[in-house]
Amino acid sequence: QQQVKQSPQSLIVQKGGISIINCAYENTAFDYFPWYQQFPGKGPALLIAIRPDVSEKKEGRFTISFNKSAKQFSLHIMDSQPGDSATYFCAASISNSGYALNFGKGTSLLVTP
Amino acid sequence: GAVVSQHPSRVICKSGTSVKIECRSLDFQATTMFWYRQFPKQSLMLMATSNEGSKATYEQGVEKDKFLINHASLTLSTLTVTSAHPEDSSFYICSARVRGGGKTDTQYFGPGTRLTVL
Numbered sequence: 001q002q003q004v005k006q007s008p009q010s011l012i013v014q015k016g017g018i019s020i021i022n023c024a025y026e027n028t029a030f031d032y033f034p035w036y037q038q039f040p041g042k043g044p045a046l047l048i049a050i051r052p053d054v055s056e057k058k059e060g061r062f063t064i065s066f067n068k069s070a071k072q073f074s075l076h077i078m079d080s081q082p083g084d085s086a087t088y089f090c091a092a093s094i095s096n097s098g099y100a101l102n103f104g105k106g107t108s109l110l111v112t113p
Numbered sequence: 114g115a116v117v118s119q120h121p122s123r124v125i126c127k128s129g130t131s132v133k134i135e136c137r138s139l140d141f142q143a144t145t146m147f148w149y150r151q152f153p154k155q156s157l158m159l160m161a162t163s164n165e166g167s168k169a170t171y172e173q174g175v176e177k178d179k180f181l182i183n184h185a186s187l188t189l190s191t192l193t194v195t196s197a198h199p200e201d202s203s204f205y206i207c208s209a210r211v212r213g214g215g216k217t218d219t220q221y222f223g224p225g226t227r228l229t230v231l
Contacts, residue, residue, distance in 0.1 A: 032218040043119075043206050043222035044157070089156060095218055098170075099145060099210055103156045 006104025
């Protein structure tokens, strides 16, 4: 059973545009929500993460928006670049309970020149 | 900082042989290491969680006698795929959780190991 639902499955954005990827969860015990970027044949790299006590977190061109009441969070990539073309995974975990990450199914992002 | 390495990066073996994959945290101590499996164009599926000095905890459906995990130190965990078969061919990725400090939730991933069983 997929505990974190991610959409869209794939996304095409023009260079300079905003890429938006959404995730939703059911388990209210989740308290840590990271986003990972993965290039083909490589391991995932941590992009940015947020906790439920914050509604937004920004690091460079990457922003997480978090809506606790709706149990949703999203990744915004501003000024998208061709080098951002990769697969993005959202995840959720519970602190002090194993810390195992529950991943979304991933979003394949293509940024066209 | 926070670099995790895996060795080998790619391995091809014959059916019936065993393969060992190493996962090392290079510049930090890892309280916990996790092993994931990823099929092409799919998400990461957690196989097992290992804590240094104790037995690994396996996810439902993962055969512990087939996927042997040893976590010998705070910087090294190994996954051994015993009697590998073609259906075990996959991308195996480890991650390590930072010990102590303010980032104990953070998991850093290794570059992955591509296993192909002929």
